Amino acid sequence: MKRLKYILLFIILCSLGIVPAKAQVNTDQVLRIGQNSLYLEDYVLSIQYFNQVIAAKPYLAQPYFFRAIAKLSLDDYRGAEEDASLAIEKNPFITNAYEVRGVARQNLGRHREAIADYERALEQLPENRGILFNKALAEEEIEDYDAAEKSFATLLRVYPRFDNGYIGRAKLRLATGDTIAALDDINRALEINKNATNAYVMRADIAISSSKDFANALADMDEAIKLQPQFAGFFINRAFLRYNLDDYFGAMADYDYAIQLEPLNTAALFNRGLLRAEVHDNNKAIEDFSKVIGLDPNNYHALYNRALLYKDIADYPNSVSDLDKVIEAFPDFSGAYFVRSESLRLMGETAKAERDYRKSLALSRQPVTDSHDNEGDKQPSEKPETQEDVANRFTSLLTIANNAQVKEEYNTAGIKGRVQDQNVIIEIEPYFTPSYYVTTTEIKEIPYYIKEIDDINATRMLRFVVMVTNHEPQLNDEEAIARHFNSIEYYNSYIATHTPRAIDYFGRAMDYYTLRNYQAAIADLNKAVELAPDFTLAYFLRANARLRNTNLSSIGENNSTDDSRLRMHTAKIVNAETMADIDKTIELSPRMPFAYYNKGNLLVANGDLTSAISAYTKAIELKPEFGEAYYNRGYLYLQLGNREAGIADLSKAGELGIVPSYNLLKRMTR
Numbered sequence: 001m002k003r004l005k006y007i008l009l010f011i012i013l014c015s016l017g018i019v020p021a022k023a024q025v026n027t028d029q030v031l032r033i034g035q036n037s038l039y040l041e042d043y044v045l046s047i048q049y050f051n052q053v054i055a056a057k058p059y060l061a062q063p064y065f066f067r068a069i070a071k072l073s074l075d076d077y078r079g080a081e082e083d084a085s086l087a088i089e090k091n092p093f094i095t096n097a098y099e100v101r102g103v104a105r106q107n108l109g110r111h112r113e114a115i116a117d118y119e120r121a122l123e124q125l126p127e128n129r130g131i132l133f134n135k136a137l138a139e140e141e142i143e144d145y146d147a148a149e150k151s152f153a154t155l156l157r158v159y160p161r162f163d164n165g166y167i168g169r170a171k172l173r174l175a176t177g178d179t180i181a182a183l184d185d186i187n188r189a190l191e192i193n194k195n196a197t198n199a200y201v202m203r204a205d206i207a208i209s210s211s212k213d214f215a216n217a218l219a220d221m222d223e224a225i226k227l228q229p230q231f232a233g234f235f236i237n238r239a240f241l242r243y244n245l246d247d248y249f250g251a252m253a254d255y256d257y258a259i260q261l262e263p264l265n266t267a268a269l270f271n272r273g274l275l276r277a278e279v280h281d282n283n284k285a286i287e288d289f290s291k292v293i294g295l296d297p298n299n300y301h302a303l304y305n306r307a308l309l310y311k312d313i314a315d316y317p318n319s320v321s322d323l324d325k326v327i328e329a330f331p332d333f334s335g336a337y338f339v340r341s342e343s344l345r346l347m348g349e350t351a352k353a354e355r356d357y358r359k360s361l362a363l364s365r366q367p368v369t370d371s372h373d374n375e376g377d378k379q380p381s382e383k384p385e386t387q388e389d390v391a392n393r394f395t396s397l398l399t400i401a402n403n404a405q406v407k408e409e410y411n412t413a414g415i416k417g418r419v420q421d422q423n424v425i426i427e428i429e430p431y432f433t434p435s436y437y438v439t440t441t442e443i444k445e446i447p448y449y450i451k452e453i454d455d456i457n458a459t460r461m462l463r464f465v466v467m468v469t470n471h472e473p474q475l476n477d478e479e480a481i482a483r484h485f486n487s488i489e490y491y492n493s494y495i496a497t498h499t500p501r502a503i504d505y506f507g508r509a510m511d512y513y514t515l516r517n518y519q520a521a522i523a524d525l526n527k528a529v530e531l532a533p534d535f536t537l538a539y540f541l542r543a544n545a546r547l548r549n550t551n552l553s554s555i556g557e558n559n560s561t562d563d564s565r566l567r568m569h570t571a572k573i574v575n576a577e578t579m580a581d582i583d584k585t586i587e588l589s590p591r592m593p594f595a596y597y598n599k600g601n602l603l604v605a606n607g608d609l610t611s612a613i614s615a616y617t618k619a620i621e622l623k624p625e626f627g628e629a630y631y632n633r634g635y636l637y638l639q640l641g642n643r644e645a646g647i648a649d650l651s652k653a654g655e656l657g658i659v660p661s662y663n664l665l666k667r668m669t670r
Contacts, residue, residue: 095121164189166189463507
C-alpha cells in the first residue's frame with residue numbers, strides 16, 4: 001500500500017503539471033544501472049533500463065549489445081540476434097557482439113551463419129575459449145567433422161584442462177563412431193572435474209548402447225543425479241536402468257519423483273502408466289495415460305495402451321474409440337485390429353469384430369507404415385518395421401535422448417533471473433479494467449495511461465483515483481475495505497438527497513466492483529449510461545463486471561442437464577451483452593487500445609482466434625508498446641501454427657516486460 005501512495009501522488013502531481021510528463025534521461029547513469037542489473041542476473045529488469053537508453057539515444061550501439069546479452073540469457077534467441085545485429089550495424093568493432101549473435105544463431109539452428117560470426121570474432125580474439133568451443137560445436141552440427149576436430153584440437157592445446165572441451169570432443173567422436181576415443185575424452189574430463197555431470201550421462205549412454213551394461217550405467221546416473229537432483233530427465237533414464245535390473249520399486253520411485261519435479265512430463269507419465277499396467281493397477285495406469293493424452297492428443301502409444309486397459313476393465317466402447325484413432329494413424333498395424341476385434345466381440349458387434357479379425361490376420365505378416373510423423377520414432381531411411389516391432393514400440397519404456405546436451409558457452413552460470421525456467425501456466429494475459437488499485441513491480445511501477453481515466457480523475461468528482469490494470473491486487477487491508485463501504489454509504493446518502501448524476505452512480509459502481517459485488521455494480525452502471533449515454537468508462541467497466549459476475553455465478557452450481565443448458569443460455573446472453581459494451585466503448589473512444597485488447601480476449605473465449613488477432617493488432621497499432629497485446633497475439637499465432645510470427649511477438653512482449661513470454665519462448669525453441 002505504501003508504494004501505491006507514491007504512485008497516486010505521482011499521478012496527481014503529473015495531472016497538475018508539477019512533475020514533467022517526460023523527464024530527461026541521464027543515459028550514462030541508466031546504462032550503468034542496466035549493466036549492474038545484468039551483472040546481478042536481473043535480466044528482465046535490465047532490459048527495461050536498456051529500453052530507456054535506446055528510446056533516448058537510438059544511435060548508441062552499447063544498449064543494443066547489452067540488451068542482446070540479457071535476451072540471450074532469457075533464451076530469447078530471435079530477439080538477441082536482432083539486437084546484436086543492430087549493435088554491429090551501429091558499431092562493427094564490438095567484437096563480442098559477433099559472439100553473442102553467433103550463440104543466438106546457433107540456438108536457432110543456423111549453424112553456418114553462427115560459424116561466420118565466430119570466425120569474425122576470432123580475428124580479434126584468436127584464443128577465446130568460448131568462441132573456439134562454440135565454433136567446434138557448430139561445425140559438428142553441420143557434420144563438418146574435420147573442421148570440428150581441428151577446432152577442438154586448437155581449443156584443447158590452448159586450454160588443456162578445459163573439461164567441457166573434452167566432453168564436446170567426445171560427442172564429436174561418438175558421432176563419427178569412435179567409441180574408444182570418446183570414452184578416453186570422457187574419462188579425461190572426469191579426471192579434471194569430478195563434477196562434470198554430462199560426462200557421467202554420456203558414459204552411461206555408451207555403457208547401454210555398446211554392451212547393455214546397465215549396472216555401470218546406473219552407477220554413472222547415480223552420480224549425475226547427485227550433481228543435478230532437480231532434473232527430471234535423469235530420473236526417467238535411471239528408472240529405465242532400474243527396470244532393466246529388475247528393480248521395479250526403484251523404477252516406480254524415480255518416475256514418481258520425476259513427475260513431482262515436472263507434473264506435465266509426458267515421458268514420465270507414460271512410463272509410470274506402463275509400470276502400473278504391468279502390475280495390473282489398471283485404473284491408475286489409465287489415469288496416467290489419460291494425462292498424457294490430455295497433454296498430447298495425438299500420442300498414439302498412450303492411446304493404444306489405454307485401449308488395452310479399457311478392454312481389461314470391460315470398458316469396451318472407450319477401448320474401441322482409442323483404437324479407432326490408432327488405426328487411422330497406423331492403418332497397417334495388425335495388433336490394433338486384433339484388440340479392437342476383441343472389444344467389438346465382447347460388445348456383441350460380431351460382424352464388425354469378424355471384419356477386424358480377418359484384417360488383423362491379413363496384415364500380420366506385412367510391414368507397417370504410418371500416416372503420421374510419430375515423434376521421430378522411425379526415420380525414412382530405416383527398413384520397414386514388422387508387426388512385432390511396432391507392437392513392441394507401442395509398449396516400450398521411453399527414455400530422454402537429450403540428457404547430455406553440450407551447451408554453447410555464454411550464459412551466466414547462475415539461475416537467478418532465468419524466468420524462462422519457472423513453471424508457469426500458459427494462458428493469455430487477462431482483461432484490463434478500471435480499478436482503484438494496481439499491482440506494481442520493479443518492471444512496471446507506473447500504471448498505463450488512458451485519456452478517459454485521466455479526464456475523469458481531473459474532474460475530482462470521484463472519491464478515489466482511478467487507474468487501469470489487468471492484475472488487480474487482493475484487497476486484504478481492512479482499513480481500505482472499510483473506506484469503500486463508507487464510500488458506498490456516502491453515495492447512498494448523496495443520491496437519496498440530490499438529483500442523481502451519472503458520475504455518482506459510476507463512483508458507487510467502482511466501490512461495489514472493488515468489493516466484488518458485481519451485480520450491484522452492473523445496476524449502478526446501467527443507471528449511469530441511462531443518464532449519460534456517451535459515458536465511455538461506464539461501458540468499459542460494465543463489460544468487466546458482466547464477465548466477473550458470470551464467472552462467480554457459475555461456481556458451485558448443480559451439474560444436471562437442465563442446469564447446464566440454462567447456464568449455456570445465460571452465458572450466451574452475457575457474452576452478447578459484454579461484446580455490445582466493448583463495441584460501444586470502441587464506438588465512443590475509437591483510439592482506446594485497451595478496448596480492442598479486451599475485445600480480443602472475449603473473441604478468444606468465443607473461439608474466434610482469427611478475429612482476436614485482428615483486435616490485438618489494432619490495439620498494437622494504437623499503442624505500439626503494448627506488451628500484453630503482443631503476448632496474447634503471439635500466443636494465438638502459435639496456436640494457429642504460425643511459429644515465426646508467434647516467436648517474434650513473444651520476443652517483443654518479453655522486451656516490454658511481459659515475463660511469461662520467456663517461458664513460452666523457451667518451450668517453443670528448445
